[in-house]
Amino acid sequence: MFIRKVIALCLLLVPVCSSTLVHANPLSPFGYPPFETVAIHANSNNKDYELYIQLPKSYRDTKANYPFIIVNDTSFAFPITNGAMALMGGAVVKEAIVVGISYSKGDDRMVSRTRDYTPTFSPVDKNGNSSTARMASGHAKEYVDFIERQVIPLLKEKYRIDPKKSVFVGHSYGGLLGTYILFKKPHLFTDYIIGSPSLWYDNRVMFTLEKAFSKAHSRLPVNVAMFVGSLENDYYPMVTDLLAMEKQLRSRDYEGFSLRVEVLQGESHHSVFPGLLSKGLMATLSLEK
């Protein structure tokens, strides 16, 4: 009888513990930045995500509004951005709220990122992805709807957000996603940090999207910092493609558009992100801007 009660009570208590687990990082007193976690269901694609939200050091002590930074590929981009902002925020860049959008719960992360970060269905683009991931490709539209209609509104409702400064961060397929947002819904962010974008994707579909955008718009009032490692011309011509995109963009002379493109010497696809992230933060959140 007592054993049954213990089991019943354990079943009652376990969810309480789990819920507590998800809402605060207990390590904060000892130097690791605390972050909050918010569970969220995306209406556009019927998937469940989590938002990891890192408030800046001064947040609780002020009534100020803060820029926000949205990162994807949270397995690496959230801790790196978080750590970089712990060091840089308030010292050489504005303090900002860092928001990571998790991979969709229960899905393989390669499937999740291929589905959410690619703009078109292109199952032939291998690049190390499984056929399952490739067959899921092409649903960036739904994912961007989720960011626009649910993530950003939640941030605006729940936190003190500065509407004049919002930064997108993406690398690789995440950089492809950033480029897609740039040509489809540029108003979603004021600033874009785009690392090693997969411009080779689907027969260089981003060049086509840019061309379509240019026919309908003379203004592109955003600040964009794009980077690639000099060693990234190995498998796909990523350096060549990025410089071609720079040339195409500059030829438009978009009103209000600010662009910085840098090829980081000696860096490869897997080594370039930490360095480009800090350079991107300097280019978008500088204290002088």
Added chain:
Amino acid sequence: MFIRKVIALCLLLVPVCSSTLVHANPLSPFGYPPFETVAIHANSNNKDYELYIQLPKSYRDTKANYPFIIVNDTSFAFPITNGAMALMGGAVVKEAIVVGISYSKGDDRMVSRTRDYTPTFSPVDKNGNSSTARMASGHAKEYVDFIERQVIPLLKEKYRIDPKKSVFVGHSYGGLLGTYILFKKPHLFTDYIIGSPSLWYDNRVMFTLEKAFSKAHSRLPVNVAMFVGSLENDYYPMVTDLLAMEKQLRSRDYEGFSLRVEVLQGESHHSVFPGLLSKGLMATLSLEK
């Protein structure tokens, strides 16, 4: 009676929950790297610390031994190193166990790092530190004893460690600490990533320590990667000092010594760490080495 049992059981279970909180990051299923936390009391200075231990992706699936990386200043260095290794490990560098040593519990982090990372008592070195922090300076010896006698033995006992590869990472005062270990107990690590070391500290005491080391040793069989940002000659002559240290080290022609020194263009003291970290990882854990 039942209520009493419930209360008793709650009292039993709460510590279990709390302990669980500290031992695993619950976000791992959704893409954020899991890490373990181990509480540890330092016998040498009677302070309490935590170790944050990030096992590499393949760890549970293999019986292999892994290099370890020890980082300090966990508020920024642990998440950045963690994120960088999530991206780079197995792709462009060896997978490795990342170990962060927290600031001492209950202490202001500036006091903790000034006490633990500086080799000598030097209350006149201001550089933004409070007088309390400065008055605590000069106890790197005890902190290094703690690393040597407790942290590394714990790692060797608890995890599958490759004794042939261990990397120290430190930036600023953490870089000063790395330089101190290099000239006092170089055998503690096979590789050192030293960012923007505070070589100005206490009338450039590191140059004196190096000279003393050189008189007693012709061998220094370690691999060292040192970095500084080109903009770091502003408050202290950090670029000048690092190049002077490079010259002094090269003049010794130590047997077995490998040194790379790089000045990272356009980077300041607060922006340089993410980029130097990935370059340092490439210089110490390259798959080709």
